Amino acid sequence: MRGSPTGRQLRLGSELRKLRERAGLSSTEAAQSLGIKQNQVSNIEAGRHGVSPERVRTMACRYDCSNEALVDALAEIANGRARGxxxxxxxxxxxxxxxxxxxxxxxxxxxxxxxxxxxxxxxxxxxxxxxxxxxxxxxxxxxxxxxxxxxxxxxxxxxxxxxxxxxxxxxxxxxxxxxxxxxxxxxxxxxxxxxxxxxxxxxxxxxxxxxxxxxxxxxxxxxxxxxxxxxxxxxxxxxxxxxxxxxxxxxxxxxxxxxxxxxxxxxxxxxxxxxxxxxxx
Missing domain, CATH: 3.30.870 (Endonuclease; Chain A)
Incomplete structure (x- = not known):
């Protein structure tokens, strides 16, 4: 669990939530599909929990997101862990x-x-x-x-x-x-x-x-x-x-x-x- 998330981390979580909601999945259903706990999905979407680029791509796949450019951009955000x-x-x-x-x-x-x-x-x-x-x-x-x-x-x-x-x-x-x-x-x-x-x-x-x-x-x-x-x-x-x-x-x-x-x-x-x-x- 990270400290106060940055605006960029919050944005990543928000965009993942949008993808999940467009797929018509609840956080519980998404967690079952991903093989993780429901609170992990909630924490990722709130920016409170870090997420790897690989997990971002898996989530996008489970959410039926076919926009490769968007998925690549979200994975890049997840990959950017260096402090500015x-x-x-x-x-x-x-x-x-x-x-x-x-x-x-x-x-x-x-x-x-x-x-x-x-x-x-x-x-x-x-x-x-x-x-x-x-x-x-x-x-x-x-x-x-x-x-x-x-x-x-x-x-x-x-x-x-x-x-x-x-x-x-x-x-x-x-x-x-x-x-x-x-x-x-x-x-x-x-x-x-x-x-x-x-x-x-x-x-x-x-x-x-x-x-x-x-x-x-x-x-x-x-x-x-x-x-x-x-x-x-x-x-x-x-x-x-x-x-x-x-x-x-x-x-x-x-x-x-x-x-x-x-x-x-x-x-x-x-x-x-x-x-x-x-x-x-």
């Missing part, structure tokens, strides 16, 4: 922040739609530090620095071999928010411009003139998994982060992001707008 860099923050930061880093690390593509902030993966130190200083309730200086170092380490996904493809749609309002004053803002926007020149990063800006659009009040990160069933949506809310993986909700957010992306300027026009804001600081 984010585990060093386990006692320092909320679990939701660690789960986000884990999701980003294992994603094959990231898409973000942001209204009021520069996306965390594109923030420079001074901008991010000022963002954390505005958290309510107020964070202590050490807590600010922990969150700051964690955010910067998350950005490694954009510099890996290979880097994760990243698309960020940012509302113009976020570009005018002067966290840390004009000088920091100018350097922050220049960093966004520099990052947008990388082949695997695309930045689009929704100008004020675009008017209303769906999802305008949310900050959305859509992390694509190796198969669509393992996609994850991260919502950054004032009361904490939320990870969403229900199929109907994933479909909703795919549609929502497509609508948001349609409102954005082209990458070149977006860079021109960002540059004009820098020049006016």
């Amino acid at each position: 860099w984010w585990e060093e923050y386990r006692e320092l930061l909320p679990d939701g922040m660690l789960d986000l880093a884990e999701v980003e690390h294992h994603s094959v593509r990231l898409r973000a739609g942001i209204t009021a902030h520069i996306p965390g993966l594109l923030q420079i130190h001074d901008h991010a530090r000022e963002v954390f200083r505005q958290v309510v309730p107020e964070l202590s200086p050490p807590e600010v620095e922990h969150r700051l170092s964690f955010r910067i380490k998350r950005q490694a996904v954009l510099f890996g071999e290979p880097p994760v493809p990243y698309q960020a749609i940012i509302h113009e309002a976020a570009l005018h928010m002067q966290f840390g004053g004009p000088s920091v803002t100018a350097r922050q926007l220049q960093h966004v411009l520099d990052m947008s020149e990388r082949d695997h990063i695309q930045v689009g800006v929704i100008p004020f003139t675009a008017g209303a659009y769906p999802g305008s009040g949310q900050s959305i990160l859509y992390a694509e998994g190796p198969v669509p069933q393992l996609d994850t949506v991260h919502l950054d809310q004032s009361h904490g982060a939320a990870l969403i993986c229900a199929e109907a909700q994933l479909g909703k957010y795919r549609m929502l992001l497509a609508r948001i992306e349609d409102k954005a300027l082209s990458p070149s026009a977006s860079r021109d707008l960002i540059l004009s804001i820098v020049h006016n600081l």
Whole structure:
């Protein structure tokens, strides 16, 4: 029996439960088919008990799952027992922040739609530090620095071999928010411009003139998994982060992001707008 399961371990258990339920099997019937105890099935599905890739494949077979790509992806999750860099923050930061880093690390593509902030993966130190200083309730200086170092380490996904493809749609309002004053803002926007020149990063800006659009009040990160069933949506809310993986909700957010992306300027026009804001600081 493991300690507190990570978000990825919980997701594996959840997906195995979905396969069992689609097969019309109770946990008792599944246990009988697998030759194990019913509480083992329950513990695996709850992420409380580890499961081998071989056991995952056996379970998928017993559940009549013919989606080989999904089975391979689930077996890969079961095989990934190495501790990620984010585990060093386990006692320092909320679990939701660690789960986000884990999701980003294992994603094959990231898409973000942001209204009021520069996306965390594109923030420079001074901008991010000022963002954390505005958290309510107020964070202590050490807590600010922990969150700051964690955010910067998350950005490694954009510099890996290979880097994760990243698309960020940012509302113009976020570009005018002067966290840390004009000088920091100018350097922050220049960093966004520099990052947008990388082949695997695309930045689009929704100008004020675009008017209303769906999802305008949310900050959305859509992390694509190796198969669509393992996609994850991260919502950054004032009361904490939320990870969403229900199929109907994933479909909703795919549609929502497509609508948001349609409102954005082209990458070149977006860079021109960002540059004009820098020049006016």
